[in-house]
Amino acid sequence: MDGVILYSVISLGLVAAGASMILFFIAKKFRVEEDPRIDKVADILPGANCGGCGYPGCRGFAETLVKAADNGSIEGFNCPPAGSEAMAQIGKVLGLEVEASEPTTAVVRCGGTNELAPRKTEYDGPSKCSVSHALFSGEKGCPYGCMGLGDCVVSCSFGAIYIDEKTMLPVVIDEKCVSCGACVKVCPRKIIEIRPVGRKSRRVWINCMSNDKGAAAMKVCKAACIGCGKCVKECPEKIQAIVLDNFLAYIDPKKCIACGKCIPVCPTKAIKATFEPPAPKPKPKPVENPEPESEKKDQDEVNK
Amino acid sequence: MIKKGEVVKLKTFKLGGVHPPENKMAAGNPIEPVTLPKRVTVHLNQHIGAPANPVVKKGDTVKVGTLIGKGEAFISANIHSPVSGKVFSVDPVADGSGYKVKSVIIDVEGDEWEESIDRSPDLKKEITLEPSQIVDRIKECGIVGLGGACFPSHVKYMIPEGKKVDTVVINAVECEPYLTADDRIMIEKTEEIMIGIEIMKKAAGVEKAIVGIEANKPEAIAKMEKAASVYPGTIIQPLKVMYPQGAEKQLIKSVLNREVPSGKLPLDVGCVVNNVGTALAVYEAVQKNKPLIERVVTVTGKKLTKTANYMVRVGTPLSVLVEAVGGMPEGTEKVINGGPMMGKAIPSVDIPVTKGTSGIIFMDKAEARRKLTRNCIRCAKCVMVCPMGLEPYLLEKIADKERWDEVEKLAATDCIECGSCSYTCPSSRPLLDLIRLGKANVNRIRWERSKK
Amino acid sequence: MSKFIVSLSPHEKGKYTVEHVMWGVVIALIPAFISSVVNFGYRAVAVTAVALITCVFCEYLIQKFLMKCEITAFDGSAAVTGILLAFNLPSSIPLWQVVVGSIVAIAVGKMAFGGLGKNPFNPALVGRGFMLMSFPVDMTTWPIPLKSAWEWDIASKLDAMTSATPLGVLKEGNFSELPELWDLFIGTVGGSLGETSALAIIIGGIYLIHRKIITWHIPVLYLGTIFVLTGIMWLINDTANINPVFHILSGGVMLGGFFMMTDMVTSPMSLWGQVIFAVGAGVICVAIRLFGAYPEGCMFSILIMNAFVPLIDKYIKPKKFGTEVNYG
Structure with a gap:
C-alpha cells in the first residue's frame, strides 16, 4: 500500500517536473517581445473597444499610438471617449506633449416630431433605418429627416442615445455621450453631427437637414428649415457663423459664440440651443401708441 | 397549341420557383383609353442609368411627342412630352419612393401631336x-x-x-x-x-x-x-x-x-x-415614328368592382386611374405600383405613371400587412425556391449582423430580388429586405474597392 | 382614409406558416396514434397526453417567466415534440417519468438553446436519450401488444405481459422467435408506442410529402441505406443476419426516418447536405444494430448526425444558378 502511494507520488512528480521544464523552455524560446509601453497606454484607454478612434479596439489604438510616438508625434490621434485628459496622460507615458482637444458631443439634427411632421404612411418591415431609407422617404414623407427606427441606438456602445417615445426622435444623453461617432456613421441620412460641447455646454445648431425649398419643406414638417435666411442676417456681423446653402442654414460651431440671437427670429423654430434663448427684441411699435412712453416715464419716476 | 385536357410537359426553368395565386382578374378586359388629366408630371429618370437632361423650360409650348428630356449618357433614354400644352415648371417632384427627382410638369391643353408621328391605324409591314x-x-x-x-x-x-x-x-x-x-x-x-x-x-x-x-x-x-x-x-x-x-x-x-x-x-x-x-x-x-409616351397599365385588386387595362399617357397621376375604376375600394391599405411580387408599395396615389408602371394593385387590410416575424425554423423552403441557388436564410442572418464580407462570399449580388424566399417563408421573416440591404452594401464596398 | 402601408416587395405571401407545418406533422402522426391505441390501449392515450401537455405547458412557463418573450408555445412545435417523445416510449412507462422526460426535452433540448429553430438536437430524442440513461429498466420493458392493451395497472403484471422487441430478439440471436414480417408491417409487435406499425407511419409520411411539409429525400435515403447495408450483410451470410426487409420494418427507423430525421430545425438546408445527413445516419444505425451493444441504433444515429448538421451546412452549399455551362 505504502509502496503504491510512494510510486505514484514519485512518478507523477517526475511527470510534473518534466512538463514544467518543457513549458518553461517553450515560454522562454517563443516569447513574443512586446513594447511594455503598449500595455501602459492600453491601461489608460477605456477598454470599451468602441472604434471611435478608427482603429480595431483599444489595444489596436495603443499599438498605433506607440508606433506613432516612435515616429515623433501623436498629434491628430484622439480617443473620443476618454477625452483630452487621457491623451495628455498617454502623452506623458510616451514622453510627448499633447495639446488638449476640445470636447465634443453628438447632436441630432431633426425636429420632425410626431406632432410637427405627422406620419402619412405606415412602414411595415424590419426595424432598421438602413432598410427603410433604401425603400422610401419615410413615414413622415421627409426624405431628409429621422425615421425613428433606432439604428443609432443599436450602434451606441455607451447607451447614450435613445428614441423618445413621444416625439419618436433620438435624444443624446450628454453625460454619457463620448462622441465616438458610431451613430454618425450608421445614420443613413446623416442627421447626427459631432459638435463641440461649447463653453458651459452652450451650443446652438440648426435642427433640420432639409434641402427642400421652403414651401415643400413646410408641407411635410412644420419644424423645417425653410432657408429664409433670417438667422444669417441676425448673426452679428463680426461673427457670421451662419451660412445658407441649398435652402438650409448651417451654424459653424467654430465661429458661433452661442449668443442665441438667431433663435427667436427663426419662423419655424428650427434653431435649437442647449440654453434659454434671449427674449426676442421688442418689435418697433407704431408711434401713435403712447403706452411705452408712459411706461418709460413711470420707470424713470421710480428710479428717481 | 395546347388543347384542353391534353397533358403536355411544358418547358420551365429547373432551379427553385414558386407558384403564387394568379389572380388575373383583369385578363378579360380590353384595353381602354382614359381621359387626359389636367396636368402631367413627367419624371426625367424613368429608366435605369443617368437621368435625362431637361431641354424645355417654364412657359414653353409642347406637343405630343416633343422631346423634353435628352438622355446624353451611354445608359440613358430620351423623354418625350406625352401631352400637348404649356410647361408649368421643371422642378424636383416626389416619385413613388417619396424621394424627389427632376420632373417636367405640363399643363394640358388640347391633344395636338407632332406632325412627324404617323397616327394612322394602318399596319406598316415593310x-x-x-x-x-x-x-x-x-x-x-x-x-x-x-x-x-x-x-x-x-x-x-x-x-x-x-x-x-x-x-x-x-x-x-x-x-x-x-x-x-x-x-x-x-x-x-x-x-x-x-x-x-x-x-x-x-x-x-x-x-x-x-x-x-x-x-x-x-x-x-x-x-x-x-x-x-x-x-x-x-x-x-x-x-x-x-x-x-x-x-x-x-x-x-x-x-x-x-x-x-x-x-x-x-x-x-x-x-x-x-x-x-x-x-x-x-x-x-x-x-x-411614335416615341414612348403611353403604355398599358392594369388596374386591379380583389375588392375592386371594376378591373381594367388602360392605355395611359406617361405622367398621368395614378389618382386619375383610381377615379376611372370608380374610386379606391373601402379599406384599401396598400397600393402597389407594379406586380405584387416585385412592385413597390407607394405612399400616395398622387404620383404619376412612368414608363415602367405595369399595374396598380389595391390590397386591403388582410393582404396588406405582413405577418408577425418568428424564429427561423430552418425548413429550407427558401433554399428550395431560390431560383439563383442562394441561401436566403443565411444571407438574412449575416446581413442583419452586418458581416458584409461574408454576404459577398455567399454571392448576394446574384440575387434577382424576385421575392420567392420571403413569399414562401413560414416564419414570415424579412429575408429579401435584408438581402437587399446586404446587396447594397456589397455593391458599395466593391465600388469603394475599385476606386482604390 | 387609413394610412397606406409601405413595405418592401414581395407583397404577396404564401400560405405556409409555422403553425401550418407543425399541426401538419401532428395530423400526420394520427395514424400512428391510432395504431398505438389499438395495440397498447389506455396507456398509449395516457402517455401521449401526459407528454404533450407537459411539453406545451413547460414551453409556456419558460417563455412566460424565464425568457419573458412572446408566447409561441401553442404553435404546435411543442406538441410535436411531446407526441414524438411519447411515441418513443414503452406503454408501461410510469407517468412521472414521462413528465421528467418531457421537461428535459423542452427545457434542455429546446429552450436552453433559445427556443424554436435554435436547437441543434431533436428535442424529443434528447428527452428519450435522457430517459434511457436514467430509467434503463423501465425504458426497455415492452408490454405485449393487444394482450396488454386494456390493462391499466400494468406494473403489477409486468412479468406476464412483456416481451422483447423484435430487434431485442434478434440481438440475442433467437431467429426462430422472430415475428412475421406482416406483424411488423401492421405493428402487432412489442416496442415503443408509435414505432411498431410501419403501415401507419408510411400513411403519415405520405401525407407529409403530399402537403409538401417534407421532401421524400431524407426518409427514402435513410431507409434505403439501411436496406442496402443490411442486405449486403444478409447476402454475405444469411444465417447470422436477418433479411433487410425485417430491418427497415422493425424498431424505430420508420418513425425516425419520416418524423424525426425530417425535423426541419435539425436537418441540413441544402439537398446534397440532406443526402449526406440521411446516408450517414443510415450507416451509423446499421453499425449500432449489427455491431453495437444496443439492439436499436435509430436514436443515436439521428442524434449523432444532428451534431454534424452545422458542419454539413457550412461546406455543402446548394447548386448555384449559372454553373451549368451549356453555351459556347
Missing part, C-alpha cells in the same frame, strides 16, 4: 431602315424595357465586338400575379408585335426569335401562334406557369436551356431579351 438606323430610332424615341426594370433598349442592340448573338428572346411570360397588360396587347396588337419582333431580329442581325408565354394565357398563345406562322424563325414557346420565369436569366434557361453565369449578361450566352411590350413600342417607334 422594314425600310438599316440595323444601325433602327437602333438610332429606338434611342431617339426613348424606348426602354417595359417589363419593369426600364433598361434603355437601344443599349441592348449595341452589341460589342466579339460577342455573337443568335437569338432574340421575347419575354411575354408576365409571371407576376394580377398583371394582364402584356396579355392584352398580345391579343389586341398581335400583328404589330410580330413586326416589332422582325425589327428586333433585323437590328440584332439574327434569324431566330423565341417568344416565351406562360400557359395561363391560352388566348394570347393561340393568336400569337397564328400570327407567327407567316414569320419564319419566330417561335412561340408556351411555358409552364412558374414564378419568376419572367426574370431574364430564368427565361433564357426556360426557352433555350442556357445558363447565364454569375455577373454576366444574356449577351454572353448569345441572347438579347426584350419584353413583348417593348416589341410593340419598337414597332411604333420604327414604323410610325
Whole structure:
C-alpha cells in the first residue's frame, strides 16, 4: 500500500517536473517581445473597444499610438471617449506633449416630431433605418429627416442615445455621450453631427437637414428649415457663423459664440440651443401708441 | 397549341420557383383609353442609368411627342412630352419612393401631336431602315424595357465586338400575379408585335426569335401562334406557369436551356431579351415614328368592382386611374405600383405613371400587412425556391449582423430580388429586405474597392 | 382614409406558416396514434397526453417567466415534440417519468438553446436519450401488444405481459422467435408506442410529402441505406443476419426516418447536405444494430448526425444558378 502511494507520488512528480521544464523552455524560446509601453497606454484607454478612434479596439489604438510616438508625434490621434485628459496622460507615458482637444458631443439634427411632421404612411418591415431609407422617404414623407427606427441606438456602445417615445426622435444623453461617432456613421441620412460641447455646454445648431425649398419643406414638417435666411442676417456681423446653402442654414460651431440671437427670429423654430434663448427684441411699435412712453416715464419716476 | 385536357410537359426553368395565386382578374378586359388629366408630371429618370437632361423650360409650348428630356449618357433614354400644352415648371417632384427627382410638369391643353408621328391605324409591314438606323430610332424615341426594370433598349442592340448573338428572346411570360397588360396587347396588337419582333431580329442581325408565354394565357398563345406562322424563325414557346420565369436569366434557361453565369449578361450566352411590350413600342417607334409616351397599365385588386387595362399617357397621376375604376375600394391599405411580387408599395396615389408602371394593385387590410416575424425554423423552403441557388436564410442572418464580407462570399449580388424566399417563408421573416440591404452594401464596398 | 402601408416587395405571401407545418406533422402522426391505441390501449392515450401537455405547458412557463418573450408555445412545435417523445416510449412507462422526460426535452433540448429553430438536437430524442440513461429498466420493458392493451395497472403484471422487441430478439440471436414480417408491417409487435406499425407511419409520411411539409429525400435515403447495408450483410451470410426487409420494418427507423430525421430545425438546408445527413445516419444505425451493444441504433444515429448538421451546412452549399455551362 505504502509502496503504491510512494510510486505514484514519485512518478507523477517526475511527470510534473518534466512538463514544467518543457513549458518553461517553450515560454522562454517563443516569447513574443512586446513594447511594455503598449500595455501602459492600453491601461489608460477605456477598454470599451468602441472604434471611435478608427482603429480595431483599444489595444489596436495603443499599438498605433506607440508606433506613432516612435515616429515623433501623436498629434491628430484622439480617443473620443476618454477625452483630452487621457491623451495628455498617454502623452506623458510616451514622453510627448499633447495639446488638449476640445470636447465634443453628438447632436441630432431633426425636429420632425410626431406632432410637427405627422406620419402619412405606415412602414411595415424590419426595424432598421438602413432598410427603410433604401425603400422610401419615410413615414413622415421627409426624405431628409429621422425615421425613428433606432439604428443609432443599436450602434451606441455607451447607451447614450435613445428614441423618445413621444416625439419618436433620438435624444443624446450628454453625460454619457463620448462622441465616438458610431451613430454618425450608421445614420443613413446623416442627421447626427459631432459638435463641440461649447463653453458651459452652450451650443446652438440648426435642427433640420432639409434641402427642400421652403414651401415643400413646410408641407411635410412644420419644424423645417425653410432657408429664409433670417438667422444669417441676425448673426452679428463680426461673427457670421451662419451660412445658407441649398435652402438650409448651417451654424459653424467654430465661429458661433452661442449668443442665441438667431433663435427667436427663426419662423419655424428650427434653431435649437442647449440654453434659454434671449427674449426676442421688442418689435418697433407704431408711434401713435403712447403706452411705452408712459411706461418709460413711470420707470424713470421710480428710479428717481 | 395546347388543347384542353391534353397533358403536355411544358418547358420551365429547373432551379427553385414558386407558384403564387394568379389572380388575373383583369385578363378579360380590353384595353381602354382614359381621359387626359389636367396636368402631367413627367419624371426625367424613368429608366435605369443617368437621368435625362431637361431641354424645355417654364412657359414653353409642347406637343405630343416633343422631346423634353435628352438622355446624353451611354445608359440613358430620351423623354418625350406625352401631352400637348404649356410647361408649368421643371422642378424636383416626389416619385413613388417619396424621394424627389427632376420632373417636367405640363399643363394640358388640347391633344395636338407632332406632325412627324404617323397616327394612322394602318399596319406598316415593310422594314425600310438599316440595323444601325433602327437602333438610332429606338434611342431617339426613348424606348426602354417595359417589363419593369426600364433598361434603355437601344443599349441592348449595341452589341460589342466579339460577342455573337443568335437569338432574340421575347419575354411575354408576365409571371407576376394580377398583371394582364402584356396579355392584352398580345391579343389586341398581335400583328404589330410580330413586326416589332422582325425589327428586333433585323437590328440584332439574327434569324431566330423565341417568344416565351406562360400557359395561363391560352388566348394570347393561340393568336400569337397564328400570327407567327407567316414569320419564319419566330417561335412561340408556351411555358409552364412558374414564378419568376419572367426574370431574364430564368427565361433564357426556360426557352433555350442556357445558363447565364454569375455577373454576366444574356449577351454572353448569345441572347438579347426584350419584353413583348417593348416589341410593340419598337414597332411604333420604327414604323410610325411614335416615341414612348403611353403604355398599358392594369388596374386591379380583389375588392375592386371594376378591373381594367388602360392605355395611359406617361405622367398621368395614378389618382386619375383610381377615379376611372370608380374610386379606391373601402379599406384599401396598400397600393402597389407594379406586380405584387416585385412592385413597390407607394405612399400616395398622387404620383404619376412612368414608363415602367405595369399595374396598380389595391390590397386591403388582410393582404396588406405582413405577418408577425418568428424564429427561423430552418425548413429550407427558401433554399428550395431560390431560383439563383442562394441561401436566403443565411444571407438574412449575416446581413442583419452586418458581416458584409461574408454576404459577398455567399454571392448576394446574384440575387434577382424576385421575392420567392420571403413569399414562401413560414416564419414570415424579412429575408429579401435584408438581402437587399446586404446587396447594397456589397455593391458599395466593391465600388469603394475599385476606386482604390 | 387609413394610412397606406409601405413595405418592401414581395407583397404577396404564401400560405405556409409555422403553425401550418407543425399541426401538419401532428395530423400526420394520427395514424400512428391510432395504431398505438389499438395495440397498447389506455396507456398509449395516457402517455401521449401526459407528454404533450407537459411539453406545451413547460414551453409556456419558460417563455412566460424565464425568457419573458412572446408566447409561441401553442404553435404546435411543442406538441410535436411531446407526441414524438411519447411515441418513443414503452406503454408501461410510469407517468412521472414521462413528465421528467418531457421537461428535459423542452427545457434542455429546446429552450436552453433559445427556443424554436435554435436547437441543434431533436428535442424529443434528447428527452428519450435522457430517459434511457436514467430509467434503463423501465425504458426497455415492452408490454405485449393487444394482450396488454386494456390493462391499466400494468406494473403489477409486468412479468406476464412483456416481451422483447423484435430487434431485442434478434440481438440475442433467437431467429426462430422472430415475428412475421406482416406483424411488423401492421405493428402487432412489442416496442415503443408509435414505432411498431410501419403501415401507419408510411400513411403519415405520405401525407407529409403530399402537403409538401417534407421532401421524400431524407426518409427514402435513410431507409434505403439501411436496406442496402443490411442486405449486403444478409447476402454475405444469411444465417447470422436477418433479411433487410425485417430491418427497415422493425424498431424505430420508420418513425425516425419520416418524423424525426425530417425535423426541419435539425436537418441540413441544402439537398446534397440532406443526402449526406440521411446516408450517414443510415450507416451509423446499421453499425449500432449489427455491431453495437444496443439492439436499436435509430436514436443515436439521428442524434449523432444532428451534431454534424452545422458542419454539413457550412461546406455543402446548394447548386448555384449559372454553373451549368451549356453555351459556347
